[in-house]
Amino acid sequence: MNKEREEAKKYLKTAKGQIEGILKMIDEGRYCIDISNQIIAAEKQIRKANMLILKGHLNSCVKEAFLNNSGEEKVDEIIDVFDKLTR
């Protein structure tokens, strides 16, 4: 497993723990804005995980593809993902 994937896993595990915490906050009737800020924090972790996955992708699969002269397809694919990511 490349180092980006290892790191991505850490962020995802943090996010999972945060979501468990948020579910508890809701059950405890905590203030909306506090819950919302925690959700934003969890989202941030998940987004970081995604960036790492995509970084690893560029440095492996996309690189490989460019060296084999077939990178354009891979670029379309990753741009598609970034497009979804940014809306």
Next chain:
Amino acid sequence: MNKEREEAKKYLKTAKGQIEGILKMIDEGRYCIDISNQIIAAEKQIRKANMLILKGHLNSCVKEAFLNNSGEEKVDEIIDVFDKLTR
């Protein structure tokens, strides 16, 4: 618990399950783009949960505050959250 919070919990639970699935995908060495798309799907659930929390907030705390003539502070608070949410 208001209905928005109930619904938000469902989305958060779905997101949690998706994150567990993504961790497994990483361990199985699945294709980056597939992992990334799953991460985007999880993020979407989390964002929906947040929207519901904030909707509930507007319909309860912010409403209350307006009726008590102290809404502006609450508006600043929620705009702050939306600001973070949209970057």
Next chain:
Amino acid sequence: MNKEREEAKKYLKTAKGQIEGILKMIDEGRYCIDISNQIIAAEKQIRKANMLILKGHLNSCVKEAFLNNSGEEKVDEIIDVFDKLTR
């Protein structure tokens, strides 16, 4: 015109100027990442303008609606916008 709208106009005018600058950068063949960063800067101004418009909306129309006991519809409307804004 409320103060939020006045301020929003400033941000929009800045963004317009930045876009003109970006078009020039493209014509001059400037480096992609520099162009991209400028685009992000322009987007930020536009987003700030939007936050101001929505803040003004909450403090006027939504407030009014709550005082007239018809706020829920307005909340759905603004949540819809925030939903689009955050994807």
Next chain:
Amino acid sequence: MNKEREEAKKYLKTAKGQIEGILKMIDEGRYCIDISNQIIAAEKQIRKANMLILKGHLNSCVKEAFLNNSGEEKVDEIIDVFDKLTR
């Protein structure tokens, strides 16, 4: 000028026109939600322009760098941009 830059210019020009329209909407005292939706539309055009710039970047500079065995630095740079783009 590569085709992505040509296309990006079109989106930026559309966005510029939309911003001019939005400024007029504000002066005319139009409804907040309508203004906000127009701002979102303009933001979308700008974001599309950015995606095109970055796509062109991947297909030229990043490709070049990979072929010259110096791609990792370029990947860091573009991931940085995407990171800002997605918050």
